[in-house]
C-alpha cells in the first residue's frame with residue numbers, strides 16, 4: 001500500500017477546483033481528511049499503480065533518448081531534464097485526455113469520469129469488498145482496456 005498523508009495542506013492546495021479532497025501525487029496519496037474509507041484507498045491505490053506504469057514507461061523513453069544523444073555525441077547536464085518524462089508522463093497523459101474529452105462532451109464532470117485512469121479507478125474501487133482471491137486489481141497497462149469500452 002502506498003504512503004498516505006492525512007490532514008494534508010498539499011491536498012488542500014491541489015484539490016481547490018472541485019469538491020475533491022484526496023489526490024495521488026507522484027505515487028503517494030494526499031488527503032485533507034483525518035482518515036480514508038477503504039473505497040477511496042482502493043480508488044487511489046489504482047492511481048498509484050497507473051502512475052508506476054507510466055513512470056516505468058517514461059523512464060524507458062528517457063533512457064532511450066539518452067542513448068541516442070550519446071550515440072550522436074550530444075550530451076551534457078541538460079540530460080537530467082529527461083527525468084521530467086517519467087515523473088510527469090502520467091499527469092500529461094491525464095491532462096491531455098481530460099482536455100480532449102472536455103472538447104468532445106462539453107461537460108467537465110463527464111470528461112473527468114471518462115478518463116481511462118478514472119474509469120479503471122472507479123470500476124475497481126469496490127473490489128476490496130470481495131474475498132482476496134476474487135479481487136481484481138490494476139496491474140501494468142490494465143487501464144488501456146478502458147479505451148474503446150462502451151459506457
Ligand SMILES: [Zn+2]
Pocket residue numbers: 043047117118121
Ligand atoms: Zn480518481
